[in-house]
Amino acid sequence: DAMVIQNPRYQVTQFGKPVTLSCSQTLNHNVMYWYQQKSSQAPKLLFHYYDKDFNNEADTPDNFQSRRPNTSFCFLDIRSPGLGDAAMYLCATSNSGFYNEQFFGPGTRLTVL
Amino acid sequence: GENVEQHPSTLSVQEGDSAVIKCTYSDSASNYFPWYKQELGKRPQLIIDIRSNVGEKKDQRIAVTLNKTAKHFSLHITETQPEDSAVYFCAANYGQNFVFGPGTRLSVLP
Numbered sequence: 164d165a166m167v168i169q170n171p172r173y174q175v176t177q178f179g180k181p182v183t184l185s186c187s188q189t190l191n192h193n194v195m196y197w198y199q200q201k202s203s204q205a206p207k208l209l210f211h212y213y214d215k216d217f218n219n220e221a222d223t224p225d226n227f228q229s230r231r232p233n234t235s236f237c238f239l240d241i242r243s244p245g246l247g248d249a250a251m252y253l254c255a256t257s258n259s260g261f262y263n264e265q266f267f268g269p270g271t272r273l274t275v276l
Numbered sequence: 277g278e279n280v281e282q283h284p285s286t287l288s289v290q291e292g293d294s295a296v297i298k299c300t301y302s303d304s305a306s307n308y309f310p311w312y313k314q315e316l317g318k319r320p321q322l323i324i325d326i327r328s329n330v331g332e333k334k335d336q337r338i339a340v341t342l343n344k345t346a347k348h349f350s351l352h353i354t355e356t357q358p359e360d361s362a363v364y365f366c367a368a369n370y371g372q373n374f375v376f377g378p379g380t381r382l383s384v385l386p
Contacts, residue, residue, distance in 0.1 A: 203381075204378070205365055257372070268319065
């Protein structure tokens with residue numbers, strides 16, 4: 164089945180220790196998104212890729228970086244995680260177009276000790 | 277940019293009653309409005325969506341209405357069941373992006 168896959172599902176890291184979260188998709192969608200979602204809040208967009216073009220949200224901290232080496236994969240790098248970065252990180256994909264439904268991965272829950 | 281407001285933030289209904297959640301958006305260029313249901317610890321699941329060329333859409337117990345002039349859209353759930361209990365998010369597209377409402381926690385009481 165076509166889907167959006169995130170690895171790992173749970174990640175524990177130490178304060179200040181870099182961490183990378185992975186997202187892959189078999190939908191061949193050209194847009195990939197990373198969201199941060201904290202408890203009881205709406206998903207907050209960090210950035211997205213439209214093909215190879217990277218689009219950063221204005222309020223995304225520099226601590227968050229992303230890479231998209233090919234259509235299928237996208238990575239979220241957190242360079243120096245702080246306690247406030249503990250959250251669920253959701254990857255989503257869509258096809259560019261007039262009505263662009265998003266497909267979400269299962270998320271990675273990040274814990275920062 | 278786009279701003280999406282959602283009300284109420286919490287909603288409790290008796291099983292079998294209807295539930296209505298309302299959202300407003302600010303950018304008249306938005307043309308696609310999905311609704312997501314999110315259960316605890318799970319991903320948002322698309323339950324219904326509506327496009328700007330349509331005023332209403334229904335799928336079994338779920339319906340969505342859109343008023344482009346007033347820039348608001350609403351989710352209607354009829355004959356609610358305990359399994360409808362979750363957090364519901366509305367969203368509006370903004371270019372290639374989506375802006376989410378803050379969410380409504382729906383509790384269906386047996």
